[in-house]
Amino acid sequence: MTDWYRNTTWDEDIGQAFDKKLGRAKHKAQYLNIQAYTLLAHDPLAAAELARRAVATGDVDQEARARLYLGTALAMAGDVDSAVDALEEAIAVEQRNPASRTGAFLDQALLIAMSRRNDMYEIALERLDSEPEILFEQEISTALIAAILIRHELGHDMSEPAARILGLLESFDAEAHAPMPSYLSIDTLRSRLSEVKAGSILPEPAPRAFVGRDRPD
Structure with missing residues (x-):
């Protein structure tokens, strides 16, 4: 049975069931991030929204990863400039909290190069x-x-x-x-x-x- 925070598809019913479980969870940002990551290849727009919700929790230990997933989701959806900006925010979080390092600068560098963001x-x-x-x-x-x-x-x-x-x-x-x-x-x-x-x-x-x-x- 699939964990409630590892859905590979997303719709209103799945979202409601997820939110019900999330409401009882202690580490909400962590579960939001896992679900966002799981959806990246299947539904990047849903993944982006979940990543934004993870950022909004204010969990400093999960923020850099949430912004990394947000940048990846936006890139997959075709919004390259917003993806670069989200990854820049992830890098800024890592600079404030080195323990949260994600390597977002590597993904951002490739996006910058491929989109010719001179x-x-x-x-x-x-x-x-x-x-x-x-x-x-x-x-x-x-x-x-x-x-x-x-x-x-x-x-x-x-x-x-x-x-x-x-x-x-x-x-x-x-x-x-x-x-x-x-x-x-x-x-x-x-x-x-x-x-x-x-x-x-x-x-x-x-x-x-x-x-x-x-x-x-």
């Missing part, structure tokens, strides 16, 4: 450069990809590392198998890395081009 290039690189070991934790790392794309946009020659990442991505037959966030289109990522490999900068793409879901009406 107003935030410098701060994203500063955060990535502050922990250089993160760039190489995996053969295909979101941190490394973000750094490659941003540095290319700033005029650096990143053709060699871009070619290496492109070669590694060829080993994945389908987007579902690639070690990337679920809101990221691997085809669009390959296209961006191909630009870097060729040393060209193309016009800014529409934000929805790189997310896995269209922006809701």
